[in-house]
Amino acid sequence: MRLNQNMESLNIYRNYKKNLSNQAVSLNRISTGTKINSAKDNPNKLGVSEGLRLQIRSLQMAEKNIQDGVSMMQTVDGTLSTINETLTRIKELTVKSGGATSEDDLDVIQNEINQLKEHIDYTVNNSDFNGVKLLTSDRVVNNDYPKFLDHKVGSTSDEDIKIPIFNITTNMLTDNEGNSIANLDVTDKNNLDKNLSSIDGAIQMVTSVRSKYGAIQNRMETSAENLTGSSSNLVSTESRIRDTDMALEMAEYSRTAILNETSIALMQQSNKFPQEILRVLENMK
Known part of the structure; x- marks a missing residue:
């Protein structure tokens, strides 16, 4: 000793x-619930953990984008449904005008049709989601080749969904011969066939637009499910490293x-x- x-x-x-x-x-x-509280605790795993956190937050924001996109598609679908109902009423009145009706009755029918056409234009021009309008655009000349809106649905540069922007005001709702419902006039019974053709063309156009937006909504919802699964897996991995x-x-x-x-x-x-x-x-x- x-x-x-x-x-x-x-x-x-x-x-x-x-x-x-x-x-x-x-x-x-x-006390903190994490086993990596500073870089010295585990430098290698800290780098991996921070990279995973970046991916997780990016995916979570992409999920929010998709949710906004789905809400936008639901808003547009509601508008198109209203327009479809209005066009159906216009066709009913047009068919009625071809029956035994007086000139006064035709004027009454035409007045209601004019009000319905104004309702369509008003609905289209005032339908938007957070300032984004998908149903009217001055830059769209032909609805067969619409302008597109890029909507981010992922965390990388190429994960976008192109959402078409149409113009379905009454001037653009036409049949194959270019007859627009904006010019619909039932006071002259000689125009009955042309009127019915323009209405059928308008209904077909609105239905086509509605189906395209419905397909986009389905795609968004599928993408959201995939992102949720990927985000959950990354959270679990990051938790095993850091928690x-x-x-x-x-x-x-x-x-x-x-x-x-x-x-x-x-x-x-x-x-x-x-x-x-x-x-x-x-x-x-």
């Missing part, structure tokens, strides 16, 4: 400081706590060794 340096006590103290540091790490992990295993850390905290208490008790005993040596020396006199 050495008198100048109590090596046993110093060794116990060194182990005590080490256990105390380990206990502090465990306590920090338990604390509470059971393991509680066991580690308890272990280091016991060792620290034991070290304190041993240091108290080892610090008495020099005094015991002095007593031995006293007895040697």
